[in-house]
Amino acid sequence: MLCPVCHIGETRVVDSRDDENAVRRRRECQSCKHRFTTYERAEAPRLFVVKKDGRRESYNRDKVIGGLRKASEKRPVSESAIQGVADRVERELYARGESEVQSTVVGDLVMAELRGLDKVAYIRFASVYRSFTDLNSFQEELAQLLAKTE
Numbered sequence: 001m002l003c004p005v006c007h008i009g010e011t012r013v014v015d016s017r018d019d020e021n022a023v024r025r026r027r028e029c030q031s032c033k034h035r036f037t038t039y040e041r042a043e044a045p046r047l048f049v050v051k052k053d054g055r056r057e058s059y060n061r062d063k064v065i066g067g068l069r070k071a072s073e074k075r076p077v078s079e080s081a082i083q084g085v086a087d088r089v090e091r092e093l094y095a096r097g098e099s100e101v102q103s104t105v106v107g108d109l110v111m112a113e114l115r116g117l118d119k120v121a122y123i124r125f126a127s128v129y130r131s132f133t134d135l136n137s138f139q140e141e142l143a144q145l146l147a148k149t150e
């Protein structure tokens, strides 16, 4: 694999770790010494997400990760925690054994994970993803959450 920074150097693996779902490798560029991480995963079976307006699109892990990163901005949520959430959500989705899933199901799974991980990230994600229909339902959710953490 070529170095993503200098695009010249060949990289070598300096560390390799086997997680449950992926092989994580630290690589170092032989030329500029830049270090980066790669994840190797088995290719998942095809899964479609059906959106609220009925459109279908291929399940995209990057979208889930993007939403998680955005919600977790400036919060003490590590990259590996984010990857872990995506792993668990995917496992759950594929365990259903269906070729398509409603987008709300994906959102609910992510929210359930975030809830246990970081309250602020959860609220941020929930307010975007669920697009609370009115202020009352949002306040209800917030009150429930606060009651549970006290």
Ligand SMILES: [Zn+2]
Residues within 6 Å of the ligand: 003, 004, 005, 006, 007, 008, 009, 029, 030, 031, 032, 033, 034
């Ligand atoms: Zn390089």
